[in-house]
Amino acid sequence: MRRTYFESPIVMTTVRLVAPFALTYGAFVTLHGAESPGGGFQGGVVVAATVITVAFAFGVRPTVDWVDERVVVGVFAGGMLAFGAVTVGTVLLGGAVLQVDLLPVSIKYGIEAVEVFIGAIVAGVVTSLFFLLSEGGDGE
């Protein structure tokens, strides 16, 4: 029982207009986690939610094709690898595991960097989960 998409021009236009702002908001939430509520996780979810909104407006399959799975996987895999690199890297620098203050920037920026990685992971994963659940199954 696949959902048939009703391509409403109003919805599509609205989404087209809103999506860039939503993405920007996601980035903002991610980057300003240090000063205000929010952070990588919330920002990532907002970004993913934007993609999902797009998918609702334009249909899942076209969205998957448009976004390209490689990009989605690349985003969260890159986030994971970067986070992992920080975790293990500080040990190689002679410090403790995940010793953010050993990074060549101030602690604050180190924290923000990690927030960005988290944002990437969450955005990528949540988008993937949505795609997988809506595309998966059906015994293909």
Next chain:
Amino acid sequence: MTVALELALVVFVVSTAVATAVLRDIVASIAVFAAFSLGISVIWLVLQAPDVALTEAAVGAGIMSVLLLVTVAKTARASDEGALVSVNPRALAAVGLLLLVLVSTVPALPEVGSEEAPALQKTVDGELTPYGYYVEEAYNETGVENSVTAVLVYYRGFDTFGEATVVFSAVVGVLVALGGSRRWGEE
């Protein structure tokens, strides 16, 4: 924030939770669940947890509902006889027992918001507690105003690494569950 509002919120979330439980139609259930999540995120705001509120709103009301709906769309929307489920006495008894245990501990718990609560002491035996440390020292040490972020990434960064791993595990798990990774890279 008045006590009345707080009580109203509590009543709201509990009733939406009960409604979620008793509604037979799964889509209706999901809709009420979204309302429940919104109610909860207001409670987070009342409890001065804006980070949690933001997350709850985005996840509980947003992502979670979408995923649930997608799943229902992929499967079946069973809505046979009656709008509400009938009560299952055995389940009720089992759950009632647990509730009895939980309720009996409530009077022993410190009142919410009380300064006497052990979790809100800044020092114990002259040493800073985690709470004291996070509100007194964290900003000086990290330059990050939002101490939730400071704790999340810096002080308890390893939890967050674990959290990222959990998220990643979810996608791996879904891939495995849905029949391997062949789907990726196809088409």
Next chain:
Amino acid sequence: MTEVESLRPLAAVAVSAVAILGILAAHRRPNLRESVTLVSATVMFGVVASMVPGVLNGTVYVTRLDEVVTGVPFVLRADALGILFAVLASFLWIPTSLYSIGYMRGLDEGGQTRYFASFAGALSATMGIAFASNLVVLFVFYELLTVSTYPLVAHDETDEARSAGRKYLAYTFGGGVAVLAGTVLVYVAAGTVGFSAGGIEGLTGGAGTNVARLAFALLAGGFAVKAAVMPLHSWLPDAMVAPTPVSGLLHAVAVVKSGAFGLARVVLDVFGPDAIAEIGAGLPLAGLAVFTFITASVIALRKDNLKRRLAYSTIAQLSYIVMGLALLKPAALVGGLLHVPAHAFMKLTLFFCAGAIHVETHTDRISRMAGIGRRMPVTMTAFGVASLGMAGIPLLAGFVSKWYLLAGSFSAGNVVFAFALLLSGVLNIAYFWPVVYGAFFETREGSDEKPVIDANIGGYWSGVADHYAGGAFTDGGHGDEDDGGWKKPGWRGGEASPFVLVPILVAVGGAVVIGVAPATVYFFRIVRLVVENVTGVAV
């Protein structure tokens, strides 16, 4: 007593363990496989025998390894008591191996590789039991013995054999658990489980008396299972479904004697006779032993299946040993311990004879053996001699040990035990004599095809046992005597092959030597040394 570090105790254990590998590797070449068995049996006996002179001079050979569990060192220790058991088992393994070859090939048995490998494993475990220096090491090998003999009991793979195997496992593991529990109690109470002649210090007395009683009950009860003391005996008659060499060496020597041996260790080296007297545990055990040998003898009377009759005889004879140990007097101890080798030689002879009859004629039932003495005169003569020994006729092995048991009973001041012994001797004659008499002086036609007593005794009319006794028992499905060997050509003078005959002669010869000149045989000297070490009294 001097302790000498030596690898010989370990070597004795290891020889046949290593041999298992050789046996398995040679599974496609039976001759090579059996050579491995024979060589390792010879080597094992050589190693054990080489320690005898030293032990008699008061030397104890010790192999120290690491700890088994904390506070319990893994030490193998060839002391007098251990060497008694080890010499016996390793010596008898040689004729039994020869016999096995004749028997297994004679019957064209399946699974021979498994058979010989398990046999080697069982011997290894037996050596371990003999040389164990403490309860934990003893327990380790005790359990390994169970595991390695299980395939032998279930060898035939018939339903009877498998159910006997399961019963065997259940009983002996149950006993093992009791032993383990007792061991833990002893360890907690005394801080050690190491054997020490005359008993471990500080195990009894004071508030610990009840704990000590419980520990003794568990240990004695656990070992009594393998020693087949009633009411824990019923696995043994069922286990007779195993091939006869197994019944012979394991169920008359190694396995059941490991129970008796464990009991001896408990009495002599864990608690010590004095402590046992103190907690009042001797008399109940002795009483149980008396009950066992009288009852078992009576049951033996009505068993028509020869191996089953022998099994009940074994149960009875083992209880002599138990009684000797339980009476706690030096003479009784000597009698009990001396009965270990005496019974071994005699019972092995009897089993070998039963097996020889089975191989040649496929006959298991006594009522069908009328006149068989004329066909197999050597075999049946040996059978007769061993039977007389069992009954305690002078100049045979059984006499000497019974003599000491009698002396011990009197010195214990309890004449009841002496009378029980004499009564049991009479019963022995009653259940063996018909076999011998029928074999030589009756013919098939003129014989009465009934066991000595054909009535229901003590409600023992149910269960698997009597199913067999009723005639359906065919020793695992081999040979039905009705159209089996009786009509074979070569009926006159049809003795078994030398592989079977020579071991019979060796075993019966041993029984005679022990009886005629006990002082010249090492066993007697070893036993006296053991008792002297424990009680301080030279017997």
Next chain:
Amino acid sequence: MTGIGLFAGHQYQIAFVLLVGVGLYTMIDAKNLVKKVIGLNIFQVGLFLFLVSSGYLAGAGPAIIDGEGRYVNPLPHVLILTAIVVGVSLTALALALIIRVYDEYGTLDEEHIQEVMDGD
């Protein structure tokens, strides 16, 4: 009703108990597998409520530090953020498994599935 007096100041804890109860009840009772997953989420939210309320300080602001002041304890918030993420991850996996089960058995009803499986 003395109960109300006893539970004044404990309203969130009572809500925690009730939500845990409702969630668990749904998990046990619901035949529909998706419903069970929703029950699981309610159960977890109840638990979150308990933890977050334990860090609440009356009259204090959120733990965004600007000079001296009263702040709530940020630690429970951090824990709950992590726990929410864990929850959504588990939900996603559960839903994927449900889709898989549906593909196989054509129903989401626990009892039907059990019947089909026993029939195998």
Next chain:
Amino acid sequence: MTDALLGVVIALPVIASVVPLVASFWREEIGWYVAVVALVLNAVLIGSVVRSFVSGGILSHEVGGVAVPYGIELALDGLSAPVLVVIAVVSVGTLAYTRTAGPRSNSFYSGYLLLTAGLVGVTVTADVFNLYVFIEITGLGAYALIASGGDGRSAYAALKYLLVGTVGASLYLIGIAYAFVATGTLNMADLSARLADVGYGDTIVLASFAFIIAGLGVKVALFPLHTWQPDAYSASPYGVAGYVSALVSTVAAYALGRVILTVYTPGFLTANPVVSSGLIYFGALSIVAGSVLAVLQTDVRRLLAYSSVSQFGLIVAGFGIGNTASVFGSVVHLFGHAVMKGALFLTAGIIAYRFGVTRLDEYAGVARRVPYAGAAFAVLALSLVGVPPAIGFVGKWYVALGAVRAGETAVAVVIFASTLLTLMYVARLLDRMYYGEAPEAVADGGGGTRVTRGMVALVVLASVAVVALGPSASAVQETLALGEVLGG
């Protein structure tokens, strides 16, 4: 530097788990190689961490360089070191097995690596909330792996496991929340001190303990919280069943012991005799019920699964008794059971792949067709019974010894009696395997092609190890210095 490796051994498999997923775009079936490289490297690192523990005593690492109790601490002591070793060994061993047997998709190996990371994390963390996170990672990994069977049955079993397991983890978190409410801290050592200050008789402290035990009890699969476990073990591929049965409950039981002994401490148990007896009898009940249920099974995997319920009862009882002997027994049994049970499942897998048989009555005569695997199965099963000198005996000995020393005679009786119950199902199995009339599938020699010599060699190796480890287990008692863990 070495103590930082405690974090690295968690992070390394996580990082490695990303690789197969990304690599899927270019190549299938590359996951195994990635996993082998990562886990062998991880095993080497674990080796060096453990070596440094052996030579220098307890290791502790403050993650991020943040002082305890404000940050997260990782630690390695006598309780965790053996578990860490067994994780390293089993993860590599089972991986070798899945080379031909297991699911071969890349995402499967990502899941495998994540599960391993979770297991290691649970083992080395010294923070109760961090423990929760790793429990969930372990859970997610396990659910995913169990679902990799690819049929509806395995998906359903995984879902059931997920629902029950998450409730278990949440109950644990409720317990943590109570402890947090009482103390405001999460570091194990700090929490332990604060709980003592609050008082062991405090309602909140008792509630926290109860919820933690109940929650972890679900994860360990103690009776009657075990319902997820037989389905999970029997519906998953054999390689997975081997891995999950060997380690997942093991680390949960370890976590249980860790919380009981180092957070609440034996002092708590002494102060609350009712609680401590309750815990011990909880374990004892599991011993008996698990064995009885195992005896009733007709499916070999379910039999083995219920046997785990029983064996973990023994381990928990040992922790509950809480003296050095019983705790050492539990640790030995944790280690031994992991090897035994894992290898038993792998051996059952060899038999299933070869002959397509899974039920007890179909096992008739299989041992003769696969003599090496059959012998390994026999040795492992007998070790499970507790036949000395194999390691199964050693664990039982120490727990029993501890029970008698603590005056818990009834528990000692249960432990001894459980030997016989274990024997009941093991004897049934072995009797069938060796003496039964082979059914057609077996007599034909089977048509399975997925059994390699390597797989057989692996289980034979495991059976040899089980025997060899027994006598050597006691030698590490001093090194582990469990007295130190128990607070001297």
